[in-house]
Each structure stands twice: as C-alpha cells, then as structure tokens.
Amino acid sequence: MTIRARVTWCNAALLLCSLVLIAVLSLAELHERHERRPRAAERGMEEIIEITFWIGVPAVLLSIGGGWWLMRKALAPVTALSRAAERINEFNLSQPLPRTGNGDELDRLAEVLNGMTARLDGSFARVREFTLHASHELKTPLTILRGETETELRDESLSPAQRERAASRLDELRRLSRIVDGLTLLTKADAGLVPLELAPVRLDDLARDSFADAQILAETLGLRVECGELPAVTVAGNAHRLRQLLLNILDNAIKYNQPQGWVRLALRRAGETAELTVANSGPGIAPDILPRVFDRFFRGDPAHSSAVEGCGLGLSIAQWIVTAHGGSIEIASAPGKSTTVTVRLPFLMTTA
Amino acid sequence: MRILVVEDERKTASFIRKALQAEGFAVDTCGNGDDALALAQSTPFDVIVLDIMLPGRDGLSVVRQLRKGKNATPVLLLSARGEVNERVEGLDAGADDYLPKPFELAELIARVRALTRRGGENKSTMLRVGDLLLDTLTRQAQRGGQAITLTTREYRLLEFLMRSGGRLCGRMMILEKVWDYDFDPGTNLVDVYVRRLREKIDAGLGPKLLHTVRGSGYVMKEMP
Numbered sequence: 001m002t003i004r005a006r007v008t009w010c011n012a013a014l015l016l017c018s019l020v021l022i023a024v025l026s027l028a029e030l031h032e033r034h035e036r037r038p039r040a041a042e043r044g045m046e047e048i049i050e051i052t053f054w055i056g057v058p059a060v061l062l063s064i065g066g067g068w069w070l071m072r073k074a075l076a077p078v079t080a081l082s083r084a085a086e087r088i089n090e091f092n093l094s095q096p097l098p099r100t101g102n103g104d105e106l107d108r109l110a111e112v113l114n115g116m117t118a119r120l121d122g123s124f125a126r127v128r129e130f131t132l133h134a135s136h137e138l139k140t141p142l143t144i145l146r147g148e149t150e151t152e153l154r155d156e157s158l159s160p161a162q163r164e165r166a167a168s169r170l171d172e173l174r175r176l177s178r179i180v181d182g183l184t185l186l187t188k189a190d191a192g193l194v195p196l197e198l199a200p201v202r203l204d205d206l207a208r209d210s211f212a213d214a215q216i217l218a219e220t221l222g223l224r225v226e227c228g229e230l231p232a233v234t235v236a237g238n239a240h241r242l243r244q245l246l247l248n249i250l251d252n253a254i255k256y257n258q259p260q261g262w263v264r265l266a267l268r269r270a271g272e273t274a275e276l277t278v279a280n281s282g283p284g285i286a287p288d289i290l291p292r293v294f295d296r297f298f299r300g301d302p303a304h305s306s307a308v309e310g311c312g313l314g315l316s317i318a319q320w321i322v323t324a325h326g327g328s329i330e331i332a333s334a335p336g337k338s339t340t341v342t343v344r345l346p347f348l349m350t351t352a
Numbered sequence: 353m354r355i356l357v358v359e360d361e362r363k364t365a366s367f368i369r370k371a372l373q374a375e376g377f378a379v380d381t382c383g384n385g386d387d388a389l390a391l392a393q394s395t396p397f398d399v400i401v402l403d404i405m406l407p408g409r410d411g412l413s414v415v416r417q418l419r420k421g422k423n424a425t426p427v428l429l430l431s432a433r434g435e436v437n438e439r440v441e442g443l444d445a446g447a448d449d450y451l452p453k454p455f456e457l458a459e460l461i462a463r464v465r466a467l468t469r470r471g472g473e474n475k476s477t478m479l480r481v482g483d484l485l486l487d488t489l490t491r492q493a494q495r496g497g498q499a500i501t502l503t504t505r506e507y508r509l510l511e512f513l514m515r516s517g518g519r520l521c522g523r524m525m526i527l528e529k530v531w532d533y534d535f536d537p538g539t540n541l542v543d544v545y546v547r548r549l550r551e552k553i554d555a556g557l558g559p560k561l562l563h564t565v566r567g568s569g570y571v572m573k574e575m576p
Contacts, residue, residue: 139432140361143454147367150457154374177454178538185535195437212505213531216544240534247537311538 004071011067012060019056023048077106085113091190093121128191135184142180146173175311182313186296189320196324200348201237203274204230207267210246218254218263225254227265233274236348237325245321246276248314249341253280256339269347273327276343284335293331294319318343353468354378356397358388358414359430360406368401371457372464385409389417397425399467401460402447404431404438412445419446426467430455439534451524458568459522466519479514482561482574484553486514495557505530506549513562518573520565546570 026048034041077100084097096114100107149170153163188194211227218225235242253263261281268275285293292298297312315331322329327345355372359365360383369379380395382388385406392400392414400418404411415427429442432453439450449463479486484495491507493500502510508530513521523542527533531541550562563571 136432139453140364143432144361144363144367146454147364147371147457151367151370154371173454174536175538178536180454181452181536209505212503213541216548217539217541220544240532243531243533244535244537247533247539251537251539 004068004075007071008064008067012064015060015063019052019060023052023056077110081106081110081113088117090124091192093117093124125191128187131183131187132191135180135187138176138180142173142177146170146177149173178311179313182311182317186313186316186320189324194324196238196241198236198238198325200234201239201242203233203235203237203242203276203345204267206239206242206246207265207276210243210250211265213247214250214254214263214265217251221254221257222260223254223257224260224262225250225265226262228267230267231269233267233269234348235274235325235345237345241321241324245318245343248318249278249343252314253278253282253339253341256280256282258283270344273344273346276345277340279338279340281337282333282339284337284339285331285333286335287333290331290333294329353398354380354396355464356388356392356395356400357381358383358385358400358406358411359403360384361403364403367457368460371461372401375461375465377464383407385411385414389414392418392425393421393423399464400425400427401464402427402429404429404442405433412442412447415442415445415447428460428463428467430460456522456524456568458520458565459524462520462522462525462569466516466525469517469519479511481514481518481572483558484514484561486510493553495553498557500552502549502552505545506552509545509549510553513570513572516572518571520569520571522569526569542570 027045030041030045030048033044081097088095094117096117097110099110099114149166152158152166153170158166185194207227207230211225215225250263250265257263257280263278263280266277266279289298294315296316299312319329322343322345325345327343329341329343331339331341333339353376355377357365357368357372357379359368359381362383365381365383369381372379377398380391380397382391383406385408388400388402388406389409402411402414406414409417411429411431415429418425418427427447427449429447429450430453431438431442431450435441438452442450448467451460451463477488479488484493486493488511491502493502493507493510509526512526512529524536526542527537546562546564554560554562559575561572561574563573563575565571
C-alpha cells in the first residue's frame with residue numbers, strides 16, 4: 001500500500017472512530033435522561049441518529065477524498081524524485097536530481113541524494129582513470145618485452161628449443177597487447193573519450209566483406225559459413241568500428257563451434273532497423289550465464305574457454321560499438337544446438 | 353641510409369636501434385624533443401622515428417616545427433597514448449606514418465623501409481613481378497600467359513604486395529591497407545589469405561614470387 005493510501009485510510013478511520021464515539025456518548029447521555037423525561041429523550045435520540053448519518057458520513061467521505069488529494073499533492077515531489085533517481089546509472093551520475101528549491105524536507109532529501117551521487121561519480125571517475133593509467137603504464141614494459149623477444153628471435157644462433165620458447169613468449173605478449181588495447185579502448189569509451197564520426201555506411205557491403213573473411217577463417221577449421229541474400233541497407237555508422245563489430249562476432253561464432261559445424265550470417269530490414277544475425281552450431285551457452293557474456297573478461301565455461309584463444313573483451317567491444325551507434329545487441333542460445341547473436345541498428349535510409 | 357630514433361625510454365630506443373642497424377641503417381638516437389628538433393634541422397636524415405610523448409617538446413610539436421621550416425624528412429610517429437584520433441592528428445601535423453605501441457619490430461622495420469623509398473611506389477596501372485602481371489584497370493591477373501581468377505580481397509592484397517616493389521610488408525600494415533582495420537583482430541586472417549593467394553599465383557606456375565619472412569611479414573619479388 002502506498003503512503004498516500006495508508007494515510008488517507010488512517011485519517012478516515014480516525015474520523016469514523018471519533019464519530020462513533022460521539023454518537024455512543026450522546027446516546028448514553030440520552031439514555032440517562034430517558035429515565036427522567038422519556039418523551040424529550042426519544043426525540044433527541046432520533047435527532048442524534050439523523051445528524052450522525054447526514055453530516056458524519058459525508059464528512060468521512062470528504063475526508064477520504066480530500067486526504068487523498070492532499071497527500072497526492074504533498075508526495076508529488078517524492079514521485080518525481082524517484083523517477084529521476086531511477087534514470088541514474090554509472091554514466092550520468094554527474095547529472096543532479098531536480099530540486100524544488102523551497103527548502104522543505106524533500107528539497108533537502110534531493111540535496112543529500114545529489115551529494116551522494118556526486119561522491120559516487122567521483123569514485124567511478126577514479127576507477128576509470130586508474131584503469132586508463134594502468135593500461136597506459138603497461139604499454140611501455142610491453143613494448144620493451146615484445147621488442148626484445150623479437151630481437152632474440154632474430155638471433156640465428158638460437159637452438160630450436162630456445163627459439164620455440166621465445167616464439168611462445170612472443171605469442172603471449174601479443175595476446176597481452178590485445179588485452180591492453182581492448183581495455184584502453186573500453187575505458188576511454190566509458191569516459192566518453194572515443195568520439196565516433198558517423199557517415200552513411202552500406203551495411204550489406206560490410207557484411208559481404210566480413211562474410212568472405214569468415215569463410216576463409218572457417219575453412220581451415222572445416223566449418224561451413226553461409227550467408228543469405230543481403231538487402232541494401234544504409235545506416236549512420238563508423239565503417240571502421242562496424243567492420244570490427246562484424247569480425248568480432250563472426251570470429252567468436254567460428255572459434256566457439258563444433259567440428260564440421262556451421263555459421264550463418266543474415267541481414268534483413270525489420271521496421272525501422274537493420275537486423276543482423278550471426279548464428280552458429282556452437283555448443284551453446286547455459287541460460288544462467290547468458291546475461292553475462294557481454295561482461296568484460298567473462299568466460300563462461302573455464303574448461304571450454306581455455307582451448308580458445310581470445311582476449312575476453314571481444315563481445316564487450318561489440319556491445320560498445322552497437323550502443324554507440326544507437327542500436328542493440330542480444331544473444332540467444334539453445335545449449336547443444338545453436339547460438340544466435342542479433343544486432344539491431346537504426347536505418348539511415350534504404351536504397352531499393 | 354641514416355635514421356634518427358627519438359625515444360626517451362632507453363630500452364625501447366636500444367632495441368629499435370639494434371634492429372635498424374641489423375637492417376643496414378646508420379642509427380642516431382636522441383631522448384628529448386628539443387635536441388631532436390635541433391639534430392633534425394642540422395643533419396640530413398633519411399627517416400625520423402619519433403615517439404610522441406617526450407620530455408620537453410612533444411613529438412607532434414617536433415613534426416610541426418620541422419614542416420614549418422620546410423624540412424620534408426619522412427617521419428614515423430610512435431605512441432603509447434593510444435588516443436583514438438592520434439593517427440589523424442599525427443598525419444595532420446605532417447607525419448608520414450603512425451605506429452601505436454606496443455608494436456611488432458618487423459612492422460617498424462617494414463614501415464621505415466617504406467618511408468626511405470617514399471615516392472618510389474609503383475604508380476603504374478600495369479604491375480609486374482617476374483612473369484606475373486596485374487592490370488589494375490581491368491583487375492586481371494595472369495602469369496606466363498595464364499589468366500588467374502581472384503576474389504576482390506585477393507586482388508587488393510596482390511595489388512598492395514606488388515606495388516610495394518619488393519619491400520617487406522608487415523601484417524599490421526597489410527591489415528591497415530587491404531582490410532582497412534586499425535586494430536589487431538587477433539586472427540590469422542592475413543596468413544590464411546596469403547596462403548590462398550600463393551596457391552593461385554605460385555603453385556606450379558614457375559619460381560616462387562610471394563615469400564614469407566618468418567615472424568615479420570611478406571614480400572613479393574623475384575628471387576635471384
């Protein structure tokens with residue numbers, strides 16, 4: 001029950017109780033008089049019942065209606081406040097809640113909440129800054145390690161065993177570089193430091209190119225990549241990032257697959273959006289971990305993922321790219337059968 | 353060929369110097385922006401490898417000053433900042449190429465080599481390596497009179513390799529020019545494409561023309 005309803009009903013109940021009390025006391029008084037002057041008392045009793053009914057009942061009803069209206073008025077700022085607070089997330093913490101400015105308790109509450117979000121905003125900013133500094137600081141030693149390992153590999157006098165060790169180290173250093181690169185990109189994107197220049201982009205052309213790449217990548221693994229007819233679709237987008245998005249999703253669909261499996265790419269127009277789907281015959285994702293696959297560094301099944309090399313940021317980056325284009329991305333899976341990633345991007349226009 | 357390496361991180365400067373020396377370049381190193389500017393203005397270098405973050409004057413400012421003084425020495429910028437628009441910013445300042453850190457050493461060497469022969473890129477519409485011919489107008493390839501069918505991507509890859517005129521092409525460089533990727537996709541896309549291209553242009557059609565330089569990249573030339 002809302003505060004408004006509770007207070008209104010309490011108010012009405014109190015009024016009713018006092019009314020009953022008055023009536024009972026009056027009746028008791030009349031009862032006493034009745035013994036002395038029965039005639040007059042009888043008329044008085046009728047009057048009391050009449051008054052109680054004709055004035056008391058409307059008064060109670062009025063109090064319910066009025067109370068309801070009054071409480072609604074009084075609590076409106078609270079409703080507004082909770083609506084505004086609902087919209088708060090880690091990216092818009094710096095936007096303050098609206099203040100009434102009349103200095104009452106609710107205004108004071110908004111002020112306190114604003115102070116709290118400002119402190120939270122500060123903490124988030126510090127975490128972002130820390131990640132940014134960390135990924136930046138990692139780059140210098142990483143550059144040196146990679147350079148020195150490569151220099152070592154160029155040494156002709158290395159034994160095969162030494163060469164193998166150095167080559168393996170270089171592979172890991174490359175992977176580490178990709179992780180740091182991905183982390184830098186996402187942290188900058190969180191802080192709003194990655195401006196995307198949007199221009200009309202033919203999504204079908206990008207899809208066609210990526211399809212060709214995916215076919216080549218899948219071929220070595222014995223997988224089949226299929227692509228339906230691609231309708232001409234133009235979106236307002238950043239071609240670089242959209243290519244990265246397509247490759248990320250397709251590469252995932254190829255990596256997390258089964259022997260002799262398949263990957264299917266499709267593009268279609270759905271209302272005001274371009275709908276791009278990539279389905280595969282992958283082992284599927286359990287429903288309980290499905291919502292977490294876009295989380296950074298999230299690896300579903302440790303036993304499974306250790307066999308697949310990746311930086312653990314591919315889908316997070318994909319999600320950022322889609323969101324930055326005003327679109328949405330979702331993933332659905334039937335464990336043991338297939339997994340489908342669906343990307344929806346708003347149209348710019350269509351060419352027949 | 354003389355190269356100036358401007359890098360304040362001692363170890364990084366050291367391995368870059370060693371690698372370039374091993375390629376037969378004479379290398380000078382310098383650790384801050386002001387000295388680099390003075391050196392570049394007084395000595396003719398063939399290429400300058402310039403880190404953006406330097407004590408004192410930063411790399412971008414060095415390039416701007418050089419270009420202001422009509423000094424056209426090719427500049428390759430290096431950066432660990434990873435700013436998204438840094439490449440554009442650097443090229444706008446007058447640099448010729450940009451390589452984000454951490455980079456592949458082979459990539460750096462390939463880019464420095466490309467810069468030393470800048471302007472020498474084959475601009476003709478008929479490219480030839482050995483008996484392999486590529487007509488960039490009709491997009492047709494043939495070897496020893498035998499026509500070769502190529503997909504769009506294979507064609508672009510072949511054109512890029514042939515235009516590089518026998519220079520080493522690093523993987524990132526190929527991804528950038530042929531795929532238009534400015535990130536490391538973490539796949540062996542380039543290697544797989546090169547393998548397919550090789551099957552089409554090299555297999556059974558005469559001496560090998562497309563060579564793998566181990567750990568570095570690819571080069572297209574007629575081996576003596």
